[in-house]
Amino acid sequence: MKWKNEVSYAMTPLKILTVPIGGWPLQEYNKFALARHILSACGLSVVVIVQALELYYNCIGAYANLDALTLLACGILALLKIIWFRIYADNLICNYSSAMNDYLALDTEEKRIIMRKHASWGRIISIIALLITYIDSLIFIVGHVPVSSEGGKVNITILGHQAGYAIPSTCTLAHFHISMSTYLMIFVLEYIYLMIMCTSNHGSDSLFLHITLHVCGQLQILRTSFINFDVTSPDVYKRFNALILRHDHLIKMARKLAEIVSFVLVVQLFISSMLICIVGFQFIVAMATSDFSMMSKSFMVLSAFLAQLTVYSIVGDYLKTQMEEVAQSVYQCAWYNLPTKVARNIVFIMMWNQLPIKLQAGNFIVVDLGTYMSILKTSASYLSVLRVMIET
Incomplete structure (x- = not known):
């Protein structure tokens, strides 16, 4: 029962998030899981295509186009992940199965506390990320409907009334006859x-970051085991060799995680850096024109992308530190x-300290x-130049 409680605390929120999109690693990979994944991918593809068409037609205004660009970037990231x-x-x-075995092998209260602490951090990251993104989505829908319906050059008329959509799609649907039920x-x-x-x-981010934090927790437990190693007890060689094998296993798990996220982080860094600069410029323009509605929307978009970069950077730095x-x-x-x-055998452990496993974007940018801080400083410098240009 105790084991079930610990596993439920750590895994249940992630399972609830990722089962609907077919991404839960410990699910049964059958036709139903594949169908959920395909439906999610098709839905995201529709969003990406519609936003690309909105930018191509360019029939509304700059603000609506920026909304379409933001959703296009988010759709590409979600589809890629x-x-x-x-x-x-x-x-x-492999990583989640290893985590289940780790919970099954709990034998001391100290280990339980460390694993519970890292599971709590994973839950906090998931909750904060999802709250930010869902609130952003609600604000986006509420704020975008009047923009797409009143501020556009092309409007959809339904039974004599102008209407907007949950996501920018006015230009794409402008040439269709839309009834109220269809709308x-x-x-x-x-x-x-x-x-x-x-x-x-953000569910995929939570899935990855949670298991990365679990590996960090296992590394912390391993560190404690090395520090408190009893050299006077019998079977010294056997017990120390078991710790070395455990270290090797955790290195393999961390390497698998780094392999998964390498290309995703390249796209994440590129899109986040680009949108931070674009939406930051939008925020500066909104401040100059005292457009508080656009300021709030820009701030929420910035907070969402900065939150993603922040958690990946903190967890990546934490993993590198634990390895070292x-x-x-x-x-x-x-x-x-x-x-x-x-x-x-200690020499082999010291050798791994020279090449710790890191989260890297494209195997060349350490996250x-x-x-x-480099991304923030570069973006702030760019936005400062734009602000001066606007003021002059």
């Missing part, structure tokens, strides 16, 4: 697609009292707090 995580499903299955159906479908996009984007500190923990144990045959 659910497809990429499906391609690398074996890596996620309501389209609006509901677009709202569902918007929720699927939010869940696919394993070798330091070995040095802190009474290694000088170990038998020579056992002490020689950590240093990269995060």
